[in-house]
Amino acid sequence: MEIVAVCHIHSTWSYDGKWPLDALTRRFRSRGFRVVMMTEHDRGFTPSRHAAFRHACAQVSTTETLVVPGIEYSDSSNRVHVLVWGVPFLGENLPTGEMLEAVAKAGGVAVLAHPSRKDAWKCFNPEWAEMLSGIEIWNRKYDGWAPSTTAAPLIAKVNAIPFVGLDFHTRRQSFPLTMALDVDADVTEETVLQALRSRRCHPRAFGISLDHRLLHHASPMLNLAERGRRTAASMTRQSLAMLR
Numbered sequence: 001m002e003i004v005a006v007c008h009i010h011s012t013w014s015y016d017g018k019w020p021l022d023a024l025t026r027r028f029r030s031r032g033f034r035v036v037m038m039t040e041h042d043r044g045f046t047p048s049r050h051a052a053f054r055h056a057c058a059q060v061s062t063t064e065t066l067v068v069p070g071i072e073y074s075d076s077s078n079r080v081h082v083l084v085w086g087v088p089f090l091g092e093n094l095p096t097g098e099m100l101e102a103v104a105k106a107g108g109v110a111v112l113a114h115p116s117r118k119d120a121w122k123c124f125n126p127e128w129a130e131m132l133s134g135i136e137i138w139n140r141k142y143d144g145w146a147p148s149t150t151a152a153p154l155i156a157k158v159n160a161i162p163f164v165g166l167d168f169h170t171r172r173q174s175f176p177l178t179m180a181l182d183v184d185a186d187v188t189e190e191t192v193l194q195a196l197r198s199r200r201c202h203p204r205a206f207g208i209s210l211d212h213r214l215l216h217h218a219s220p221m222l223n224l225a226e227r228g229r230r231t232a233a234s235m236t237r238q239s240l241a242m243l244r
Helices: 021-030 047-060 096-106 117-123 126-131 150-158 190-197 213-243
Strands: 002-009 036-037 066-068 072-073 082-087 109-113 134-139 161-165 179-182 200-207
Touching: 002 021, 002 161, 021 036, 021 047, 021 072, 047 066, 047 109, 047 134, 072 109, 072 190, 082 096, 082 190, 096 126, 117 150, 126 150, 134 200, 161 179, 161 213, 179 190
Parallel strands: 002 036, 036 066, 109 134, 134 161
Antiparallel strands: 002 179, 072 082, 082 109, 179 200
């Protein structure tokens, strides 16, 4: 059975999240998402707070929408970020290699987040390859309206799942990026994670598989639109600064 998931989502459980978990869940449920893959920042979390977060995710989950708890781990330089599901809380500001080893040992799922942010791709260690399930090839918050230009070479090197995520903090990150998952049985946290572990998933943009030739042909237009968006945003910021 194929289901649609929205990934890389932050609520007010993250220090920079704007949406309470229940309101955020209702928003995505109303848009037909079967699974919401949460990824709260590790900053400020402890094992007990993580347990409370897991409980909160279970409380807002319904038969229509499953909310899967996850953590976005960052290294001490706040440069390399990894989305992790299916493991106990590991700690704050851990070295990426050490954290990935712990995830692999616990049977969790790890996805390298937004490799273009702060040129995180330049920090990539080949030893991480076997411990990563996926790499974000398109992150709405940092890549905008077009895919990352740095993720594809990494994916080719490590044979990871191309992943897409909203990095949702506010409405500005709303965008038609989803993961289609092939789930064998009832939709539970474990069956969702098993679909990711076994690579029974693929990314979509605008409801179309990312490897579809239509999106390939649309890539120049998407890049042009993204450049225009960034230019307009920069001009708006400059105008607002002049008015202060």
